Amino acid sequence: MRLLASCRAFWLRHPIRNSLLAVMLLLLSGGAGWAHYEIVRLDRMPLKGDGRYITIKRGTSARQLVSELAAEPVSPFWSAVWLKMRPGLGQIKTGTYRVESGWLVSHALVLVSSGKEALFSVTLIEGGRIEDFIRTLNQSPYVLATLEPDDADAVRSELGLKEENIEGLFLPETYSYTAGTRDIDILRRANRHLQEYLEKSWRDRAPGLPYQSPYEALIMASIIEKETGKADERPLIASVFINRLRKGMRLQTDPTVIYGVKDRYDGNIRRADLQDDNPYNTYMIDGLPPTPIAMPGKAAIYAALHPKRSNYLYFVAKGGGAHHFSTSLDEHNRAVRRYILGKNG
Numbered sequence: 006m007r008l009l010a011s012c013r014a015f016w017l018r019h020p021i022r023n024s025l026l027a028v029m030l031l032l033l034s035g036g037a038g039w040a041h042y043e044i045v046r047l048d049r050m051p052l053k054g055d056g057r058y059i060t061i062k063r064g065t066s067a068r069q070l071v072s073e074l075a076a077e078p079v080s081p082f083w084s085a086v087w088l089k090m091r092p093g094l095g096q097i098k099t100g101t102y103r104v105e106s107g108w109l110v111s112h113a114l115v116l117v118s119s120g121k122e123a124l125f126s127v128t129l130i131e132g133g134r135i136e137d138f139i140r141t142l143n144q145s146p147y148v149l150a151t152l153e154p155d156d157a158d159a160v161r162s163e164l165g166l167k168e169e170n171i172e173g174l175f176l177p178e179t180y181s182y183t184a185g186t187r188d189i190d191i192l193r194r195a196n197r198h199l200q201e202y203l204e205k206s207w208r209d210r211a212p213g214l215p216y217q218s219p220y221e222a223l224i225m226a227s228i229i230e231k232e233t234g235k236a237d238e239r240p241l242i243a244s245v246f247i248n249r250l251r252k253g254m255r256l257q258t259d260p261t262v263i264y265g266v267k268d269r270y271d272g273n274i275r276r277a278d279l280q281d282d283n284p285y286n287t288y289m290i291d292g293l294p295p296t297p298i299a300m301p302g303k304a305a306i307y308a309a310l311h312p313k314r315s316n317y318l319y320f321v322a323k324g325g326g327a328h329h330f331s332t333s334l335d336e337h338n339r340a341v342r343r344y345i346l347g348k349n350g
Contacts, residue, residue, distance in 0.1 A: 040083075040086070043080070043083040043086070043087070044083070044086070044087055044090060047071070047079065047083065047084065047087040047110070047111075048087075048109075048111060049109065050071075050075050050076065050077065050079065050109060050110045050111075051076045051107075051108070051109055051110070052074055052075075052076060052104060052106075052107075052108045052109065052110060052112075052113060053073075053074060053075060053076040054076075055106045056103070056104060056105040056106040057103075057104060058101055058102065058103055058104075058123055058184075059074070059101070059102055059104055059113070059117075060100070060101045060102075060184065061097055061098065061099050061100055061101075061102070061117055062099060063099050065097065065099075066097075067088050067094065067095040067096075067097050067114065068081060068084045068085055068088060070097060070113075070114070070117065071084045071087075071088070071110055071114070072084065074104075074110050074113055075110050091111070091114075093115075093118060094111060094114035094115065094118060095114075095118070096118045097114065097117045097118055098117060098118065098119075098120040100117075100120065100122040100123075100183065100184065101122055101123050101147060101183065101184035101185070102116055102117055102121075102122060102123055103123040104116065122183040122184065123183070123184065124181045124182070124183060125145070125146060125147050125148075125181070125182055125183070125184065126179050126180065126181050126182070127141060127142060127145040127148065127179070127180055127182070127191065128141075128177075128178070128179045128180075129141060129175065129176075129177045129178060129179075129180070129195060129300070130177055131177040131230055131299075131300065131301065131302035131304075131305065132177075132230045132231055132234075132299045132300065132301075132302075133177065133299065133300050134172060134299055134300070135157045135160065135171055135172055135175070135300075136154040136155060136157070137154075138175060138192065138195070138300065139152045139153070139154045139156060139160075139188065139192075140154045142188040142191060142192070143188065147182075147183075147184035147185065147186075148182065148186060148187075148188055148191070149185050149186060149187045149188065150188055151187050151188055151189055152188050152189060157170075157171055160189065160192055163189050163193075164189070164192070164193055164196055166196070168296070170295075170296040172227070172296055172297045172298065172299065172300070173199075173223050173224070173226075173227045173296065173297025173298070173299065173300055173301060174196050174199055174297075174300075175192055175195035175196050175199055175300055176195050176196075176198040176199035176202060176300070176302070176303070177195075177300050177301075177302045178195070178198060178302075180194060180195065202303060202306065203219050203222070203223060203306060204219065206219075206222075206306050206307060206310050207219040207222060207310065209310070210222070210310040210311070211310060211311050211312065214247065214310065214312075215247060215250045215251055221293055222306070222309050222310055223297050223301065223306065223309075224293045224294060224295075224296065224297050224298075225243065225246060225247075225293065225309040226297070226301035226305040226306040226308070226309040226310075227297035227298045227299045227300070227301045227305070228246065228256070228258055228260060228261060228298060229242050229243055229246070229301065229305045229308050229309055230299055230300075230301040230302060230305040231260035231298060231299050232258060232260060233326065233328065234326055235326050235327060236304055238327065238328060239304055239305055239307075239308035240308045240311065240312050240313035241312075241313050241315060241317065241320075241328075241330060242308070242320065242328070243308045243309050243311075243312035243313070244312040244313045244314065244315040244317055245315070245317045245318060245319065245320055245330065246258070247312050248315070248316070248317065248318055249318060250292065250293075252318070253291070254318065255287055255288060255289075255290070255291060256287040256292075256293070257287055257288050258287050259274055260298055260299075261285045261286065261287040261294050261298055262274055262278050262279060262281070262285070262286055262287070262288065263278075264285050264294075264298035264299075265281060265283040265284070265285030265286045265294075266278050266281055266283070285298065315330070316332045317330040317331065317332055318331070318332060318333070318334075318337075319331040319332075319333075319334065319336070319337035319340075320337075321337065321340045321341050321344055321345060322344065322345075323340070323343075323344040324344065329343075329344060
């Protein structure tokens with residue numbers, strides 16, 4: 006009451022000053038109202054455009070980001086004020102993020118401040134070679150390509166691999182990554198996953214297998230991988246090759262021939278290819294080839310280490326990706342005449 010009386014007395018004694026004070030109060034009131042309007046407007050500001058990926062580069066400020074994302078023009082001054090009043094939104098982090106349709110600018114800033122970058126994925130396909138894996142990575146979005154398809158030696162050196170031929174040393178799987186991840190770093194993970202899975206599988210292998218090391222099992226798995234894509238056939242294919250190894254028979258498997266002749270293969274295996282003198286030609290060499298011929302997946306590795314029990318020594322493709330299995334050469338020759346030559350007799 007005493008304060009109100011004092012104000013009333015001041016007003017009566019100083020009418021001009023009182024008018025100026027009234028104007029100032031009005032201005033302050035209007036400014037506060039305008040500030041409130043701008044802050045609420047920014048709180049409710051929708052994103053410009055549809056859902057998309059945005060990349061925050063080093064040196065980008067939160068105020069710049071607000072201007073870039075906002076669906077309507079915004080004042081740099083009020084953006085700065087708004088960010089001061091919402092300090093949790095201003096700690097943005099570099100990276101690539103996925104913003105969605107219908108979001109507000111504030112939603113995007115919460116995401117960018119969290120550092121939860123968008124995840125991409127790449128699938129390395131079973132049966133591929135190292136050049137196929139590098140090519141797949143080169144074609145994947147947001148992967149930083151540092152390798153060429155023929156850079157196997159560079160991969161070997163970068164990862165410190167002791168094997169001269171690095172075929173088979175990378176596990177085919179789907180790998181997640183953030184934007185800017187190098188191709189060599191995805192291959193590093195694929196190599197580590199292969200080592201871990203092979204070591205575990207070797208410890209759990211079936212007894213009595215004719216392998217001297219996990220690497221020999223990996224070689225066998227790569228052959229199984231190239232011979233069939235049917236999951237239920239892999240343990241049977243494995244049994245055929247293991248039975249042949251135990252009997253001292255040559256494996257005589259076409260995928261090793263194809264790998265051995267490399268660029269000379271044009272889709273047809275010729276007699277000269279079967280007689281080619283190279284360490285991968287299992288029509289000419291005893292036992293396993295010196296290295297894997299492809300990247301085997303988990304199922305092929307498991308089959309190599311857990312083959313089905315059988316007496317089969319031969320198999321031939323009968324169409325649809327399936328095979329006919331035989332225990333004798335005569336039976337096999339009849340199957341070849343039927344399924345390959347189209348003769349029933």
